[in-house]
Amino acid sequence: MNEGELSTRITIWASVVTYITSVVIFVSSRGRPRWDAVARVAYTGACLSLLAHVGLAFQFYHGWSQAAAYRDTARQVNEVVGINWGGGLYINYIVLAWWSLDVLWWWRGGLESYRRRSGLLIAAWHGFLIFIIFNATIVFGHGAARWAGLMVCVCWGLAAWAIARDSSTRSGLAA
Numbered sequence: 001m002n003e004g005e006l007s008t009r010i011t012i013w014a015s016v017v018t019y020i021t022s023v024v025i026f027v028s029s030r031g032r033p034r035w036d037a038v039a040r041v042a043y044t045g046a047c048l049s050l051l052a053h054v055g056l057a058f059q060f061y062h063g064w065s066q067a068a069a070y071r072d073t074a075r076q077v078n079e080v081v082g083i084n085w086g087g088g089l090y091i092n093y094i095v096l097a098w099w100s101l102d103v104l105w106w107w108r109g110g111l112e113s114y115r116r117r118s119g120l121l122i123a124a125w126h127g128f129l130i131f132i133i134f135n136a137t138i139v140f141g142h143g144a145a146r147w148a149g150l151m152v153c154v155c156w157g158l159a160a161w162a163i164a165r166d167s168s169t170r171s172g173l174a175a
Contacts, residue, residue, distance in 0.1 A: 004060030011056055013148070015049035016133055018042045020152050020159075023126070027159045036111040043106065047099045054096060080140055095132055098125070123160075130156045 001009075022042035029035030062068040074086035102125065106114045130153060137149020 002060075004056065008053060008056040008060055011049050011053035012136075015046045015053060016137070016149075016152055017046075018049060019046035019129065019133075020155050022046060023156060023159045027162050031115060033111055036115070040106050040111065040114075044103050047096075047103045050096055050099065054092070076140060091132070095129070099129075122163075126156075126160070 022039045026039035058064050070086035073089040074084050078084045
């Protein structure tokens with residue numbers, strides 16, 4: 001594995017690990033400002049790591065060519081699901097843009113504003129993120145990456161369960 005491939009892989013795993021860390025801290029903090037601030041920093045770091053990953057992938061894999069990135073994405077999709085489609089590249093751009101906006105919201109709106117967001121918005125966004133992570137690690141991943149991806153998805157699922165449980169408790173739905 002050359003330096004470019006290693007740095008590209010490290011940045012995506014840094015993004016995934018710091019994302020799941022931010023989710024676990026956020027769920028565990030129960031609105032304590034100090035821990036919410038730590039979760040925000042981790043979440044920001046995860047987004048920045050994804051941005052670095054995209055830059056490194058374009059540098060070391062695609063020669064800064066959008067067409068090359070599209071072709072490579074289409075090749076990978078074709079190998080796994082038998083469809084020659086590179087549109088997933090644009091889905092990755094949407095993830096990066098939306099995540100960046102979410103980070104900005106958290107920093108500009110403050111911790112209280114961020115916690116008061118719509119539960120549906122939170123569920124949709126984080127569900128979309130874990131769907132992307134699941135596909136990248138389990139569907140398209142190989143070897144140890146699949147097992148690591150499975151662990152990340154299980155951790156996320158437990159955090160989602162804790163959020164749902166906590167929400168139902170606050171609304172008086174749980175015993």
